Amino acid sequence: MPDHQPADRQRADARRNYARILAVAEQEVAAHGGGASLEQIARTAGVGSATVRRHFPTRRALLEAVSSRRIDTLSARARDLADRGDSRDALLDWLSDVVTYCVTARGLAATLAYGDVPPDPVHGNTCAAAIQEAADPLLRRAAQDGAVAPDVTAADLIALVVGIALGTEHHPDPAARADRLFRLAVAGLSPARSER
Structure with missing residues (x-):
């Protein structure tokens, strides 16, 4: 069933996901350098790989x-x-x-x-x-x-x-x-x- 969240709620979720992904990415890059695993970042942030790629396509x-x-x-x-x-x-x-x-x-x-x-x-x-x-x-x-x-x-x-x-x-x-x-x-x- 499609998610019919109000636009404000979707934007708030997207902002939270972005902040969480970025915080995890900072830790992973600090530990592993520029080759840090995007999949590990997604797992640690508690989001799917597609969510990471939506915010950071490359x-x-x-x-x-x-x-x-x-x-x-x-x-x-x-x-x-x-x-x-x-x-x-x-x-x-x-x-x-x-x-x-x-x-x-x-x-x-x-x-x-x-x-x-x-x-x-x-x-x-x-x-x-x-x-x-x-x-x-x-x-x-x-x-x-x-x-x-x-x-x-x-x-x-x-x-x-x-x-x-x-x-x-x-x-x-x-x-x-x-x-x-x-x-x-x-x-x-x-x-x-x-x-x-």
Whole structure:
């Protein structure tokens, strides 16, 4: 027999399901990274797989939703650093924060990795776009000051961070390894350029 719930009741149920699925997804992604099982998320949330897919039609959409608060925090941090005296230090401090977030907030690097693929026609890739938008003023100022090569793009920097985070994800001490690789990338391999 069809369910003839009033529209307000259906919307309230949908909002509760969305919130429950997102809360479970945050825990699962934190535990298992971007490959967290959608079926396990559905089971733990007490809903069917179809309900999860209705709210999050792709894994990418789910990772975007899980990562959005972290992206907001990183964007706010970029705004705080935008007028710092040394443009190179401001950019590197922010990138270091992004590396740290990507290593500690499993799933975030996978979300940002979608930045180089065509956007989801419905959901886009708002996280990658937002993080690149946050990087732009810091990068532009550092390039104007001659602290960064003028052909470096925000997408380049995010790809570097994502590579470091994904490459260290299974290391016994991913934070320390990611920090070391980030510093190597910044300094280059030449001993003469070893300053930060």
